Amino acid sequence: MxxxxxxxxxxRPYYFVFGALLVLTVVTVLVSYWHLPPGPAIxxxxxxATVKASLVAAFFMxxxxxxxxxxxxxxxxxxxxxxxxxxxxxxxxxxxxxxxxKPALAAQAEASEH
Amino acid sequence: MVKNSHSSPHDSHAxxxxxxxxxxxxxxxxxxxxxxxxxxxxxxxxxxLMMLMRWQLAFPGHPIPLIGSLLSSAVAPNGVMTGxxxxxxxAMHGTIMVFLGIVPLGxxxxxxxxxxxxxxxxxxxxPRLNMMSYWLYLPGGLLMLLSFLLPGGAAQSGWxxxxxxxxxxxxxxxxxxxxxxxxxxxxxxxxxxxxxGLNMRAPGLSLDRLPxxxxxxxxxxxxxxxxxxxxxxxxxxxxxxxxxxTSFYLPAGLVVLGQQVKASGGGQPLLWQHLFWFxxxxxxxxxxxxxxxxxxxxxxxxxxxxxxxxxxxxxxxxSIGVMSFIxxxxxxxxxxxxxxxxxxxxxTTMIISVxxxxxxxxxxxxxxxxxxxxxxxxxxxxxxxxLFGIGGLTGLPLxxxxxxxxxxxxxxxxxxxxxxVVTGSIIAxxxxxxxxxxxxxxRKMDETLGRIHFWGTVVCMNGIFFxxxxxxxxxxxRRYFDPTAHLHNLPTQxxxxxxxxxxxxxxxxxxxxxxxxxSSMFKGERVxxxxxxxxxxxxxxxxxxxxxNFVKTPRVYRxxxxxxxPDQTRDWLPQHEEAKALT
Amino acid sequence: MTxxxxxxxxxxxxxxxxxxxxxxxxxxxxxxxxxxxxxxxxVLRMGAASWPRxxxxxxxxxxxxNTFVLITSSVTIVLSYVKAAEKDLAGFRAYMAxxxxxxxxxxxxxxxxxxxxxxxxxxxxxxxxxxxYFTMTGLHGCHVIxxxxxxxALLYLSGxxxxxxxxxxxxEGAGLYWHFxxxxxxxxxxxxxxx
Numbered sequence: 001m002x003x004x005x006x007x008x009x010x011x012r013p014y015y016f017v018f019g020a021l022l023v024l025t026v027v028t029v030l031v032s033y034w035h036l037p038p039g040p041a042i043x044x045x046x047x048x049a050t051v052k053a054s055l056v057a058a059f060f061m062x063x064x065x066x067x068x069x070x071x072x073x074x075x076x077x078x079x080x081x082x083x084x085x086x087x088x089x090x091x092x093x094x095x096x097x098x099x100x101x102k103p104a105l106a107a108q109a110e111a112s113e114h
Numbered sequence: 115m116v117k118n119s120h121s122s123p124h125d126s127h128a129x130x131x132x133x134x135x136x137x138x139x140x141x142x143x144x145x146x147x148x149x150x151x152x153x154x155x156x157x158x159x160x161x162x163l164m165m166l167m168r169w170q171l172a173f174p175g176h177p178i179p180l181i182g183s184l185l186s187s188a189v190a191p192n193g194v195m196t197g198x199x200x201x202x203x204x205a206m207h208g209t210i211m212v213f214l215g216i217v218p219l220g221x222x223x224x225x226x227x228x229x230x231x232x233x234x235x236x237x238x239x240x241p242r243l244n245m246m247s248y249w250l251y252l253p254g255g256l257l258m259l260l261s262f263l264l265p266g267g268a269a270q271s272g273w274x275x276x277x278x279x280x281x282x283x284x285x286x287x288x289x290x291x292x293x294x295x296x297x298x299x300x301x302x303x304x305x306x307x308x309x310x311g312l313n314m315r316a317p318g319l320s321l322d323r324l325p326x327x328x329x330x331x332x333x334x335x336x337x338x339x340x341x342x343x344x345x346x347x348x349x350x351x352x353x354x355x356x357x358x359x360t361s362f363y364l365p366a367g368l369v370v371l372g373q374q375v376k377a378s379g380g381g382q383p384l385l386w387q388h389l390f391w392f393x394x395x396x397x398x399x400x401x402x403x404x405x406x407x408x409x410x411x412x413x414x415x416x417x418x419x420x421x422x423x424x425x426x427x428x429x430x431x432x433s434i435g436v437m438s439f440i441x442x443x444x445x446x447x448x449x450x451x452x453x454x455x456x457x458x459x460x461x462t463t464m465i466i467s468v469x470x471x472x473x474x475x476x477x478x479x480x481x482x483x484x485x486x487x488x489x490x491x492x493x494x495x496x497x498x499x500x501l502f503g504i505g506g507l508t509g510l511p512l513x514x515x516x517x518x519x520x521x522x523x524x525x526x527x528x529x530x531x532x533x534x535v536v537t538g539s540i541i542a543x544x545x546x547x548x549x550x551x552x553x554x555x556x557r558k559m560d561e562t563l564g565r566i567h568f569w570g571t572v573v574c575m576n577g578i579f580f581x582x583x584x585x586x587x588x589x590x591x592r593r594y595f596d597p598t599a600h601l602h603n604l605p606t607q608x609x610x611x612x613x614x615x616x617x618x619x620x621x622x623x624x625x626x627x628x629x630x631x632x633s634s635m636f637k638g639e640r641v642x643x644x645x646x647x648x649x650x651x652x653x654x655x656x657x658x659x660x661x662x663n664f665v666k667t668p669r670v671y672r673x674x675x676x677x678x679x680p681d682q683t684r685d686w687l688p689q690h691e692e693a694k695a696l697t
Numbered sequence: 698m699t700x701x702x703x704x705x706x707x708x709x710x711x712x713x714x715x716x717x718x719x720x721x722x723x724x725x726x727x728x729x730x731x732x733x734x735x736x737x738x739x740v741l742r743m744g745a746a747s748w749p750r751x752x753x754x755x756x757x758x759x760x761x762x763n764t765f766v767l768i769t770s771s772v773t774i775v776l777s778y779v780k781a782a783e784k785d786l787a788g789f790r791a792y793m794a795x796x797x798x799x800x801x802x803x804x805x806x807x808x809x810x811x812x813x814x815x816x817x818x819x820x821x822x823x824x825x826x827x828x829x830y831f832t833m834t835g836l837h838g839c840h841v842i843x844x845x846x847x848x849x850a851l852l853y854l855s856g857x858x859x860x861x862x863x864x865x866x867x868x869e870g871a872g873l874y875w876h877f878x879x880x881x882x883x884x885x886x887x888x889x890x891x892x
Contacts, residue, residue: 009779009782009783011776011779014772014775014776015772017772018768018769018772021768022765022768025761025764025765025768025886026761028887028891029757029761029891031891032751032752032757032887032890032891032892033752035750038892041891041892042892045887045888045891045892046887048887049883049884049886049887049888052883053880053883053884056771056876056879056880056883057876057880060771060772060775060872060876060879061872061873061876061877067711067712067713068712069312069711069712069713069718070713070718070721073721073722073725074721074725076336076340076725077340077725077728077729078728080340080439080729081728081729081732083439083440084344084392084729084732084733084736085732085735085736085739087388087440087443087455087458088385088388088389088392088736088740089736089739089740089743090452090455091384091388091443091451091452091455092382092384092385092740092743092744093743093744094452094454094455095384095450095451095452096743096744098450239715239719240715240719243719301723301726304722304726305719305722305723305726306719308718308722309715309718309719309722312710312711312718313710313711313713313714313715313718314708314710314715315708315709315710316708317707317708317709318709319708319709320709321709339722339725339726339729340725340726340729341729342726343726343727343729343730343732343733344729344730344732344733346730347730347731347733347734347737347836348733350832350836351737351832354821354828354832358820358821358822358828358831359820359821359822360821360822360825360827360828360831360832361822361825361828362737362741362825362828362832377822378822378823378824378825378828379825380741380745380746380824380825380828381741381825381828382740382741382744385737385740385741389733389736389737392733
């Protein structure tokens with residue numbers, strides 16, 4: 001918590017963040033109407049979502065100015081989540097040509113066999 | 115000595131009614147004992163299932179003597195067990211031993227009882243959450259057992275529940291439900307342990323003065339906290355596959371027994387294996403770290419000298435904890451996973467063996483030059499070192515992709531991980547039971563019965579598991595219902611008989627322990643608060659500790675293992691005692 | 698409870714109260730839980746032969762409405778914490794009641810979306826996208842229900858416990874959880890509806 005935790009809290013940052021979250025939501029929806037190709041669409045969507053999540057965490061969850069122990073905990077968790085994303089996805093991509101339920105690839109494989 | 119062997123003023127705070135004292139207790143000590151008794155019963159049940167399987171393996175096709183006639187004809191017509199029943203026994207043996215036996219014993223029982231005492235806390239940080247953990251664990255475990263009686267029987271796809279087999283086999287739904295309950299229980303426990311360990315330490319007990327056992331509990335809690343949720347999520351997805359007809363783990367065009375499976379497809383069976391082992395490899399360390407902590411405590415106490423390399427021990431435990439999250443796919447080398455990724459996991463697996471060896475080295479060096487007291491707990495701790503070593507070293511050929519091609523899914527694997535969790539974890543947990551029993555009941559367990567139990571158990575355990583290495587290297591596959599059905603298994607078939615006989619003997623050698631445990635509770639030799647002349651804080655409170663544990667919050671002045679200091683009259687200096695004017 | 702053994706001031710500690718540390722630890726495990734679901738989403742999507750674009754199969758305006766609802770509820774719950782810390786019972790109750798009301802709005806909107814899918818014969822078993830969509834939003838919905846239970850309990854207990862020194866801390870804990878539920882939705886919404 002910040003310094004003024006005694007009597008009157010400063011609630012203005014909350015309204016400011018609230019406004020920013022609403023605007024960013026509108027932006028991410030508007031961008032989606034351009035129907036970008038998946039690559040850029042994911043980049044933009046993920047970036048906006050990360051900004052929004054960071055705002056919520058930093059201000060509403062008071063992560064801004066939190067104790068070191070919480071940062072440490074979240075750091076460790078983030079590290080393991082990244083591993084959890086990275087390795088199974090890598091495996092899935094590196095083995096994708098072997099999966100028969102990708103019809104295009106399966107057809108190719110059959111064609112090359114004959 | 116500490117002047118607190120009298121009844122404490124906090125006794126009056128103790129809960130009065132039978133229900134709130136023995137059943138819905140929020141006291142970490144009572145919950146610890148509840149966990150202790152319950153998990154020992156589950157261990158016995160899991161062991162009994164295995165004794166039935168051992169009959170089938172040793173004498174396939176013969177009716178099971180005595181018990182065969184008691185089984186329903188659906189699972190064992192004429193006393194001969196069916197393949198389906200054998201599979202149920204196998205799946206439930208693994209599940210019960212891992213999730214309902216060893217983890218609750220190492221964490222729920224020992225962690226719950228001993229850790230708050232070792233850090234000088236009056237109770238856990240969240241007593242009611244603690245009670246909830248137990249009351250999720252017990253129903254979850256009972257639900258798991260109940261599944262034997264349901265139509266379709268218990269789960270029969272192994273404790274790993276690989277998809278798509280697990281999605282098609284009967285009995286799996288209840289297994290998944292029970293697992294979700296048990297995992298939730300473990301998660302609550304992990305939150306509680308970490309908060310307690312970080313926030314409730316006595317004054318002066320900085321992290322570098324924590325006993326190794328408490329360190330092991332904290333690392334274990336981190337593993338439980340961060341590794342269990344992925345299995346919970348994965349189990350929910352498998353539950354959706356079974357109940358809602360989704361296809362998370364079902365590929366398109368799956369054909370089973372000549373019939374096209376009715377599902378939309380698009381899922382990936384390997385995804386289950388990744389998510390399962392993301393939990394289950396850290397889980398292996400959840401099984402092993404608390405026992406390592408127990409052994410460290412006993413070794414320091416039994417050798418009467420400080421642990422060799424306290425900092426190395428703690429650092430090794432932490433690095434094991436971190437590394438355990440990036441080695442999981444060494445269970446999947448032959449699953450069809452990308453071989454290139456297999457190389458990554460090979461390297462990490464070889465790296466994680468370094469801290470494990472460092473721990474064993476520290477423990478061995480601790481023995482050097484010690485004036486060892488061969489008490490019953492010390493015997494177990496001493497047995498742990500070489501036997502766990504065998505378990506660990508036999509794992510190396512399984513972690514190397516090339517040798518794993520040959521050994522994968524053979525009896526060698528069974529031998530390897532049973533050396534780790536049975537002659538490793540269970541031996542240490544039994545030693546811990548003898549070690550802390552005086553703290554629980556104010557009485558000691560009987561020495562002679564303890565020695566009989568020790569020697570019988572250690573010999574029998576080796577008799578069961580050592581032959582499996584030979585069978586595995588001879589090419590015998592695991593999980594087969596009838597080993598004699600394959601010609602290449604016949605030469606090693608007699609070893610199955612050896613294993614089975616030792617398994618049944620092992621059961622007989624547990625009888626003195628069970629008798630000893632309960633009779634010592636009431637009739638054991640009375641001992642004072644610190645019968646082992648130990649230094650850590652749990653021996654600073656009365657035995658059994660009253661509600662609130664310590665008469666006066668202890669203050670810690672030094673590290674955990676100050677034995678045989680040269681300028682002291684006694685050979686131990688407890689953490690909480692102010693250093694007297696030295697000689 | 699064990700007041701006789703009040704924790705000494707010079708004891709080592711993490712500097713965070715038990716309740717707050719406990720909630721953060723729990724949230725760390727929740728991160729892993731939803732992290733697993735997102736891994737599943739990514740693995741299945743990248744491995745799929747075809748994957749529908751969210752706007753073709755889902756109702757983006759309703760999803761956006763629900764995003765607004767959850768964001769607003771995040772603001773109201775943090776304000777209810779401020780009021781609890783300032784010992785303003787009426788203010789706390791008003792903001793907490795608003796939070797609970799908004800959570801119900803979220804569930805009702807979600808219910809309409811589900812209803813529309815079922816009416817068109819779209820079930821979790823229909824295809825892999827639906828499986829992911831229903832499971833992820835369903836689990837998120839369960840967390841919303843959990844939040845409603847916790848928040849309602851706090852609202853109910855505020856009659857008796859409001860003056861308790863730890864009460865504001867409990868509200869803060871409930872708030873942390875609720876913001877986490879909000880963050881999950883912040884990622885779910887674009888992942889399912891917009892990409």
